[in-house]
Amino acid sequence: MKNHQIDAHNTVARAASRRTVLKSAGAAALAASATGVAAGAAHAAGDGGVQAGPYDVIIVGAGFAGVTAARELKAKGLRSVILEARDRIGGRTWTTEFAGELVELGGGAVDPKQPNVWAEAKRYNIATVAGGGAIDKYVVAAGSGFTALPLAEGSARVKAAFTPFFDGVDKLFPKPYEPFSAAGLLTAADKLSMQDRLDQMRLSDDDLKLVNGTTGGLSGGSSSRGAYTMLAQVWALCGYTYEGYQSINTYGLQGGTAALLNAMLKDSGADLKINSPVARITEAYGSVTVTTKAGVAYTAPHVIVAVPVNLWKTITFSPGLPAEYTSVSKAGIGAPNVKKIFMKVSDSSIGTFIGHPPEGFPLSTTVPEAQLPDGSTLMFAFSSDPSLNGADPAAVQSVLREMAPGIKVLSTKVQTWGADPYSLGGWACRQPGMLTGPYRTIQQPRGNIAFATSDIATGWSGYIDGAVESGMTAAKQVAALAARA
Structure with a gap:
């Protein structure tokens, strides 16, 4: 997702005050995020055959880590091609529309405390915008149910x-x-x-x-x-x-994450091949061949694998990756089961609210995003409950009413990151022993193959900032390998 789940006490929504500016900037970004994105070339790979380049580096994955790496490689005089499995760029970020609003189905927040992504926004003159919507109540667990507290009291508790x-x-x-x-x-x-x-x-x-x-x-x-x-x-x-922790999801990007990512991609000059999921990566005789599931082969001196750690196990590496890489991928860093649900709601008996339910409840963090012109409210929530169908407004309403009696869920839009075959999980959340165990090893290249993902960032792992950091690191690693060749 490129940023952690937004905790209920982590933000007051980036709400109505942002709506006009986001929508005006968002249309172009969304158009560019589809198959017509303006990079060196952007098209679906054909069936069969060999695509020899000439490329210096093949990058697998067009999220923030992969696109950052491509941009940095260009500055070092290295030409790259990006192979993206989906029909869009962004990885675990995804700017789209719902209820007439620009929304982020994945990670979306940035913060001045996150130096890499904040610098990228400034570099491309993309404004950061903060919300200012009023919140009436803070809903927390009490006994076997919930209680709606004044915002200040709930936050203090x-x-x-x-x-x-x-x-x-x-x-x-x-x-x-x-x-x-x-x-x-x-x-x-x-x-x-x-x-x-x-x-x-x-x-x-x-x-x-x-x-x-x-x-x-x-x-x-x-x-x-x-x-x-x-x-x-x-x-x-x-x-x-x-106070520092609760503020980190205050800001978003004008035009959404797609606006920044497209600017970076254009700057990279990389060729982009969408609908190109990778099946095999083979290193031999000083070069690396990446073969897509459609049978298209690309060969270059170096490769950067810029997909989530959870996906490494779905790619056949030859020679095989060391045990540290395979064991971490099988165990998983990206949080399992998670989904992000946007909801258009009305008739809440407690007004606009932040929901902070306990572990085990079908929804976790629940946050208002914007007041809509028709008087309804745009909210989003996270869930790790596989049995909750986020695409079913009635199912979501039944759960939400336990926190806000009488609330109506008029429509929903959901992205189930845990079931997405090209993420197999959401934001990064290491398991016990990983940081002091294999973590430093999996940050390093193997042969002529480097790795880039927010999952293995040294700083803001699980955030967009971590993806940018990791992409920069991988580009430096590959440039060093190329200089020694």
């Missing part, structure tokens, strides 16, 4: 319960962009799941529900899956404060 979760993180990650700087402490902490940390805290039942709604949601449904160090590093990157 979550802050009080949530902040102690990160006691000692300043010592664990004293240099957030150098996550291994406290190696001794880190080794022990990285063994903990988020559930392990919750167990240490011995919270009351109500306070536990205030925290595990975040930890369970980020982990893909169960706090036992996600590593404590995953969320702890994000807290450190946010300045070790609740």
Whole structure:
């Protein structure tokens, strides 16, 4: 998704004040994001045959990591072709339309604390925009149900319960962009799941529900899956404060993520081949051949695999990847099961609200996005419940009414990232032991093949910023390999 799930206490919606500016900028970006995107060339690959280039680098995946790598390679004098499985660019970001609005079905937030993506927006003169919509209530778990609190009271309760979760993180990650700087402490902490940390805290039942709604949601449904160090590093990157953490999803991009990605792609001069899922990557005799599922082969001296870690296991590598790569891909970094649901709603008995349900509830974070001209509200929510059909307004309404009695869900739009064959998961959420185990290994090239994905970023893993960072790193690695050839 290129950014973590937006927690209920992580943002007040980027709402109605953005609507006009986003829509006016969005049409061109959406048009460019389809098959007619303006790169060096953009078309579906044909059936059979060999496409020899001439290319210096083949990049697999046209998300932010892959496109960043292509742009950086051009600056180093290296020509690339990008093979994209989907009929669109963006990877786990996806700017589209719903209810007459521009929406992000994947990651969409950027922040000044995220230096790479913030610099890219400035580089291409793409404005960042913040919401200002009014929120009436903050819905949290209480007993066996929910209670709707005034916004300030609800936020204060979550802050009080949530902040102690990160006691000692300043010592664990004293240099957030150098996550291994406290190696001794880190080794022990990285063994903990988020559930392990919750167990240490011995919270009351109500306070536990205030925290595990975040930890369970980020982990893909169960706090036992996600590593404590995953969320702890994000807290450190946010300045070790609740206020820093809760602000990181305030800003979006004018025209959506597609506007920035298209600007970067155009700048890269790369050839783009859409509808080109990769089946095999074979390295032999100083070159690498990438073969698509349609049988089209591309050969170049170097390759950058810029797809989620969860997808590595779907590609046949020859020679095979070392065990560190294959084991992590099989276990998964991208959170499983997750989906993002946009909803057009009306008639909420509690007005506009942020929903912060506990782990195990069919919806996790629920956030208002915009007030619509017809008086209805655009909201979005996340879910890790495989049984919830996000495309069924009645099913979503039944769940949502437990938080907001009487609310009507008029229509929905959903992207189920966990079931998407070209992501097999959502945002990055490492599992216990991964950071201090195979992580540094899988950041490195194997032969003439480098890897780029937000999943393996050193800094903002799971965010667009991490994808940009990883793309830059992979481009440097390939340039160094090329210089030695």
